[in-house]
Amino acid sequence: MAIFCTDQTKILIQGITGRDGSFHAKSMLGYGTNIVAGVTPGRGGQTFEGKVPVFDTVKDAVAATGAEASVIFVPPAGAAGAVFEAADAGCKLVVCITEGVPTLDMVKVMPYLAERGVRLVGPNCPGFINPGQKAKLGIMPTNIVAPGPVGLISRSGTLTYEVVDALTRAGLGQTTCLGIGGDPVIGTNFMDALQAFHADPATQALVMIGEIGGDAEERAADFVKANMKIPVVSFIAGRTAPPGKRMGHAGAIVSGGAGTAAEKKKALESAGIPVADRPADVVPLLQQIWKR
Amino acid sequence: MNIHEYQAKDLFRDAGLTVPPGGIATTVEEALSLARGLGLPVMVKSQVLAGGRGKAGGVKFCKTEDDVRTHAGNILGMDIKGHTVRKVLVTPAETIAAEFYLGMLVDRASRRVLLMASAEGGVEIEKVAVEKPEAILKHAIDPRFGLLDHEAMAVALRLDPDVKRARQLADAMQKLYKAFLAADASLAEINPFIFTDQGVGKAIDAKINLDDNALFRHPGFAALRDLDEENPSERMAREADLSFVKLDGNVGCLVNGAGLAMATMDLVQYYGGRPANFLDIGGSSNPDKVVNALRIILGDPNVEVILFNIFGGITRCDDVARGIIAATERMEIKVPIVVRLTGTNEAEARELLAKTDLVGAATMDEAVQKALELAGK
Numbered sequence: 001m002a003i004f005c006t007d008q009t010k011i012l013i014q015g016i017t018g019r020d021g022s023f024h025a026k027s028m029l030g031y032g033t034n035i036v037a038g039v040t041p042g043r044g045g046q047t048f049e050g051k052v053p054v055f056d057t058v059k060d061a062v063a064a065t066g067a068e069a070s071v072i073f074v075p076p077a078g079a080a081g082a083v084f085e086a087a088d089a090g091c092k093l094v095v096c097i098t099e100g101v102p103t104l105d106m107v108k109v110m111p112y113l114a115e116r117g118v119r120l121v122g123p124n125c126p127g128f129i130n131p132g133q134k135a136k137l138g139i140m141p142t143n144i145v146a147p148g149p150v151g152l153i154s155r156s157g158t159l160t161y162e163v164v165d166a167l168t169r170a171g172l173g174q175t176t177c178l179g180i181g182g183d184p185v186i187g188t189n190f191m192d193a194l195q196a197f198h199a200d201p202a203t204q205a206l207v208m209i210g211e212i213g214g215d216a217e218e219r220a221a222d223f224v225k226a227n228m229k230i231p232v233v234s235f236i237a238g239r240t241a242p243p244g245k246r247m248g249h250a251g252a253i254v255s256g257g258a259g260t261a262a263e264k265k266k267a268l269e270s271a272g273i274p275v276a277d278r279p280a281d282v283v284p285l286l287q288q289i290w291k292r
Numbered sequence: 293m294n295i296h297e298y299q300a301k302d303l304f305r306d307a308g309l310t311v312p313p314g315g316i317a318t319t320v321e322e323a324l325s326l327a328r329g330l331g332l333p334v335m336v337k338s339q340v341l342a343g344g345r346g347k348a349g350g351v352k353f354c355k356t357e358d359d360v361r362t363h364a365g366n367i368l369g370m371d372i373k374g375h376t377v378r379k380v381l382v383t384p385a386e387t388i389a390a391e392f393y394l395g396m397l398v399d400r401a402s403r404r405v406l407l408m409a410s411a412e413g414g415v416e417i418e419k420v421a422v423e424k425p426e427a428i429l430k431h432a433i434d435p436r437f438g439l440l441d442h443e444a445m446a447v448a449l450r451l452d453p454d455v456k457r458a459r460q461l462a463d464a465m466q467k468l469y470k471a472f473l474a475a476d477a478s479l480a481e482i483n484p485f486i487f488t489d490q491g492v493g494k495a496i497d498a499k500i501n502l503d504d505n506a507l508f509r510h511p512g513f514a515a516l517r518d519l520d521e522e523n524p525s526e527r528m529a530r531e532a533d534l535s536f537v538k539l540d541g542n543v544g545c546l547v548n549g550a551g552l553a554m555a556t557m558d559l560v561q562y563y564g565g566r567p568a569n570f571l572d573i574g575g576s577s578n579p580d581k582v583v584n585a586l587r588i589i590l591g592d593p594n595v596e597v598i599l600f601n602i603f604g605g606i607t608r609c610d611d612v613a614r615g616i617i618a619a620t621e622r623m624e625i626k627v628p629i630v631v632r633l634t635g636t637n638e639a640e641a642r643e644l645l646a647k648t649d650l651v652g653a654a655t656m657d658e659a660v661q662k663a664l665e666l667a668g669k
Contacts (some may be wrong), residue, residue: 069448076505091577100592102506103398104476108435110403141604145637158603163657165603165634182550186404209553214400237554240539240561246504247574248535248550251400261558278562278655279555 002095002130002175003151003196003203004137005234006070006118011038011137012067012091014058014074014082016048018172021073024139025052028071031142032134037061039070059088069093071127071137079123080105085117094124094187095137105184113187120187124249126157126179132202140177142163148173149287151197153190154209155182155249159237159279164208166283175203182211182249190216194223205231205290207282208273210264212238213252217264221271231290235276236261236270293502295516296339296382300498304482307471309464310494314383323364324357324383332356333385336363340375341521342415348372353385378520378573386496391484392426392451393417394465396472398479402432403496405467405472407439411451413484439469439574442570446495460493461485476506525569525588530583534571541566542596543588544627545658546573547580548603558657565664582619590625597628601656601662604635613641617648627665632659 005011013028015021016038029035029049037055038048045054054062058070065242070086072079072094072224086094087109094113101123115118118269121127127138140159142191144165154160159178180188189195190208193224197203206228210217219235224232239249239261263273274289276282301311313330317323327334329354339349345351350372352363360382370377390661391413399406410428412420420427426550427446433439446461452458472480479501486496507513517525529536535550543560547553550572557567560657569592573585602612620629632653633641647653651666654658 015518031387032409077508100505102476102509104405104435104473104480104506107398107404111434141635148400156549158549159551159555161603161635162552162555168625184400189400209600211554216400219401235555237551240557240567241554242446242537242620245570247537247539247570252384252550252554276558276656280655 001200003178004121004128004176005080005130005133006134007133007135008063009069009093010034010036011069011071012040012058012061012065012198014041014070014086016040016072016073018073022048023072028136030201031136038067039066041262042167047072049123058085058091060232062089068092069137070095072096072098072179075096076100076102077130080109081255083109084112087113087116092119094120095127096120097125097127097138098122099124101183103183106183110185114193116158121178122181122186124183125181125186126160127174128174128178131174132279137152138179139180144168145177146173148175148200149204150174150207151196151200151203151205152177152209153193154179155211155251156209156237157232161230162279163235164280166280167207168198170287171282172283172286175200182251184214184251190220191223192244194220194228198228203230205286207286208232208234210234210236211249211252212236212241212247212261213249213259215259218241218267221267222271225271231286232273232280232290233271233276233286235279238262293507293513293517294560295500295502296341297337297520298339298500299516300500301495303475303500303663304495304498305488307547309467309471310492310497312383312386312494312496314381316379317364317382319360320368320597324360325361325381327357327483330384334360335385336360336367337381337383338367338370338372338377338380339370339379340377341416341518342373342375345372350377352468375521380417380664383438385532386486386494387489389491390452390457392461392485393420393481393483394461394468394482395481396468396477396479398471402444404432405469407431408434408467409447409451409465412482413486417481417483433469439466440502456491457508464493466497470616471500472617475500475627476503476510477500477501478503525591528588528591529571532581532588534573534581534585534588534589537570538592539569539570540594542594543663544568544592544595544598544646545601546571546589546598547601548573548584552601552603556599556656556660559660560599560664563664564658565660568592579615579618579622582615583622583665586619586623588594588627590627595627595666597630597663598625599659600629600631601659602633604633604638608637609633609641610637610644611646616650617644620650630659630663630666631655
């Protein structure tokens with residue numbers, strides 16, 4: 001198993017005919033992801049890649065195909081609107097890839113999702129991939145993953161790939177590789193993801209890739225210490241980041257002396273989670289503490 | 293994007309908050325004429341995008357015109373945490389009977405706008421948060437309903453039991469929320485919100501940070517950007533749509549992805565070097581973007597070596613290599629360049645690089661070590 005979806009989950013893509021949407025939809029299809037529909041207003045009735053029906057609205061797509069999950073590739077100004085639409089149409093899982101979404105738009109979306117029991121991943125994230133189910137909801141490269149027992153949570157994109165690649169090369173496949181996104185307000189946070197991995201019996205070890213800003217890693221450390229028996233290792237990016245500067249991700253900022261890499265490392269280590277000094281040390285560290 | 297106190301005060305006024313009048317001066321003469329117009333005593337306040345202005349001597353009380361001359365003269369041109377003061381706000385000095393802190397920010401944990409309020413006004417709130425966290429009252433605002441009257445009043449009465457003053461505080465909180473939403477802020481603070489001897493509540497300081505992601509729907513805010521406050525290389529990067537932060541080392545870094553870019557800087561430091569910058573070049577192999585990035589980095593005379601760290605992922609490495617080669621051929625570059633490319637088609641990419649002067653590397657660690665060996669050679 002893995003988290004959030006199975007090979008049976010029916011997936012639709014909002015913005016499937018756009019530049020990014022069509023590019024990544026092809027890659028998702030090529031991997032074997034169960035994509036049943038696409039949505040682009042004004043393109044209803046068309047077919048994507050000769051096999052995926054396109055609808056004008058998410059509601060139409062859900063009614064015709066029974067889609068349960070949506071992956072959003074819509075420009076920033078319309079991204080929150082797309083999340084509302086997916087939730088309103090009954091999708092219980094929404095993955096928003098879009099980067100640059102205004103933070104207050106996401107603040108507005110959150111209670112609407114909570115009332116409807118909808119899980120949001122992102123925005124500004126690479127989504128997730130379940131190699132064992134050939135399910136990819138997002139933009140992660142498929143050639144670096146492999147099925148296996150390791151779960152991975154990250155706030156980053158390419159840094160995640162770096163570590164996933166190292167895991168796969170070391171023969172450590174993955175249940176789910178999840179990028180939760182680099183924005184301050186995101187749907188699924190570190191803690192939510194940890195709980196999901198904790199409930200997944202197939203995940204036998206866990207890698208957490210954090211970065212400066214906020215206190216999600218600290219809170220995750222408390223959860224791991226209190227609840228989890230499986231080996232967990234971590235890496236935190238941004239030790240050299242100057243305070244008060246936004247390091248690309250809107251959420252990656254040390255403010256008022258809080259959210260530093262040093263604080264996070266301390267919290268993680270005091271919870272018994274080893275923190276790698278370099279990305280290349282993550283896998284050896286995991287192998288060291290993982291008694292199989 | 294951060295804006296000045298006087299600009300934040302304008303946004304506060306638009307939301308209906310009571311803010312003392314004032315004007316901006318760039319010379320002592322202008323400061324004097326403003327002081328005469330407003331009537332003495334006045335405050336002369338440096339306008340720089342840095343905290344701790346008061347502590348640095350950048351905020352002064354002026355009883356006489358001579359005081360204005362002296363203090364405006366000292367403050368204009370003063371350096372506050374690396375920022376040169378180019379303008380001062382001249383505003384009436386208020387009598388202060390009581391002062392409070394009122395602030396709002398986007399709270400990651402509750403995923404809401406969080407109201408923070410404290411009777412410990414006028415001091416650094418970060419300090420209060422550490423030393424006396426119980427002195428800060430918090431309320432997470434439900435975005436569906438806003439800050440309701442009774443919610444604001446409940447916080448206000450805990451700040452000040454005097455009901456007349458509490459009503460003014462509650463009203464100020466609601467207007468602060470209105471300003472926060474109207475500006476798409478990420479942070480808004482009144483520190484302090486004061487009551488005068490006559491019991492009139494006023495916001496005598498103002499701070500607003502704007503959400504960069506929302507600037508597209510506030511075209512008017514472009515005019516608020518103080519280009520003098522921006523590092524020239526950071527300005528070039530912003531105009532080229534690159535995410536860049538200048539640092540003071542000698543290893544210029546071009547990386548795809550923010551997390552990997554931070555990890556690359558960290559690795560440079562791990563091996564005893566110092567990164568010259570943070571730069572996320574994104575997933576594109578477009579030579580124009582690479583040229584822009586190289587121009588920005590090479591504009592820094594400290595840079596002695598360039599380090600590309602690209603995790604190809606879906607982007608094909610040979611495409612990226614072609615982009616880097618095309619870009620480096622279009623400009624004269626005197627410092628060595630180390631390129632680490634991995635992912636799809638990395639073998640082809642390495643073959644392409646082998647035909648150039650660029651130094652190839654297979655891993656992040658190897659690339660950083662090679663860059664540090666080459667720095668300064």
